[in-house]
Amino acid sequence: MNLVVRKPxxxxxxxxxxxxxxxxxxxxxxxxxxxxxxxxxxxxVELENAFNIELAAPGLNKGDFKVKVEDNHLLISAEKENKVxxxxxxxKFVRREFNFSSFKRSFRLPEDVDAEAIKANYENGVLVINLxxxxxxxxxxxxxxx
Numbered sequence: 534m535n536l537v538v539r540k541p542x543x544x545x546x547x548x549x550x551x552x553x554x555x556x557x558x559x560x561x562x563x564x565x566x567x568x569x570x571x572x573x574x575x576x577x578v579e580l581e582n583a584f585n586i587e588l589a590a591p592g593l594n595k596g597d598f599k600v601k602v603e604d605n606h607l608l609i610s611a612e613k614e615n616k617v618x619x620x621x622x623x624x625k626f627v628r629r630e631f632n633f634s635s636f637k638r639s640f641r642l643p644e645d646v647d648a649e650a651i652k653a654n655y656e657n658g659v660l661v662i663n664l665x666x667x668x669x670x671x672x673x674x675x676x677x678x679x
């Protein structure tokens with residue numbers, strides 16, 4: 534016998550389906566997506582002479598980002614603080630909300646990237662980081678046997 538749990542206007546669901554629906558949700562569903570920030574999505578495109586990293590981060594400003602190269606890794610981070618304050622005429626807080634969001638991403642640089650020539654641009658909610666490829670020097674040569 535299966536236990537049937539049903540809300541008015543919905544199809545019957547078995548207890549197994551109820552547990553599956555409950556345990557297969559992400560935490561943002563329960564606590565609100567504002568509290569559960571994830572790292573932004575990234576596209577990495579290899580071009581003939583460079584790699585482009587495209588990071589989707591709408592709602593941020595250019596000054597919210599830090600991009601640096603450290604120990605052969607590209608480090609991308611951002612922090613943003615939002616404040617909403619509403620006060621009554623008496624000066625007492627009626628509502629005060631602070632929202633802090635941040636993320637950090639790290640990418641190991643390929644050996645053929647010229648770390649000194651990396652450039653970044655933020656426009657329309659997308660951070661694009663251009664990683665030019667270093668000129669490959671061909672060290673191949675014939676060794677004369679004496």
